[in-house]
Amino acid sequence: MPDPEFDSSLEDYRSIELGVGRLMQSVCAPFCSVCPTPCCRTAICREAAESPFLVAVHGSRVPFDQKSGYLGATGCKLGAGRPPVCHAFICNRIMSQQPDDERRHALDVLGEVVGYLGKKVWLRRHLVEAMTDADLRRTDLALFRKRLTTASSALGVLESYFSSDRELTPSERAELEQIKKRPEA
Numbered sequence: 001m002p003d004p005e006f007d008s009s010l011e012d013y014r015s016i017e018l019g020v021g022r023l024m025q026s027v028c029a030p031f032c033s034v035c036p037t038p039c040c041r042t043a044i045c046r047e048a049a050e051s052p053f054l055v056a057v058h059g060s061r062v063p064f065d066q067k068s069g070y071l072g073a074t075g076c077k078l079g080a081g082r083p084p085v086c087h088a089f090i091c092n093r094i095m096s097q098q099p100d101d102e103r104r105h106a107l108d109v110l111g112e113v114v115g116y117l118g119k120k121v122w123l124r125r126h127l128v129e130a131m132t133d134a135d136l137r138r139t140d141l142a143l144f145r146k147r148l149t150t151a152s153s154a155l156g157v158l159e160s161y162f163s164s165d166r167e168l169t170p171s172e173r174a175e176l177e178q179i180k181k182r183p184e185a
């Protein structure tokens with residue numbers, strides 16, 4: 001039976017994930033487009049084909065290929081519904097080229113936004129761990145909505161920060177801390 005509240009949360013999830021992907025692409029494309037050792041793996045793609053939650057996000061519109069997973073000639077064929085690790089992994093080739101620690105931290109937080117959304121919202125575990133559609137009905141929707149609101153706000157901060165040459169304000173830092181704490185200097 002359709003659940004309008006869950007469907008509306010999924011729409012917001014997609015929108016945030018696409019926003020993260022766009023911003024990540026703008027920072028990482030110069031490195032990934034010439035990378036000699038790309039990090040995508042079919043075993044990682046498989047999670048997007050097997051997790052009922054991720055399938056609900058991408059809607060199975062793109063078929064999973066046993067050899068190449070979701071990797072196409074120009075990169076990942078999934079816009080949304082990628083495993084969270086696909087957003088979280090930012091290699092040292094990219095991190096080491098960031099101008100300072102604040103930029104590195106901001107990029108690190110950007111990578112964590114998608115994973116943060118599903119954290120502990122399904123039986124205190126991550127939403128991608130739900131194994132059946134029936135499992136998904138046990139999602140803590142109130143917590144999921146709270147995470148969507150926090151992540152959307154953090155993404156707004158990151159979009160503004162990466163589009164300018166400036167430092168984060170104290171309140172922006174506090175917003176990003178809700179997604180991931182900054183390591184002690």
Ligand code: SF4
Pocket residue numbers: 028031032035036037038039040089090091092093094
């Ligand atoms: S994240 Fe790093 S390892 Fe992966 S494709 Fe981009 S440059 Fe290559």
Ligand code: SF4
Pocket residue numbers: 039040041042044045048069070071072075076077078082083086
């Ligand atoms: S980014 Fe896409 S192609 Fe790469 S591992 Fe993730 S799902 Fe697979």
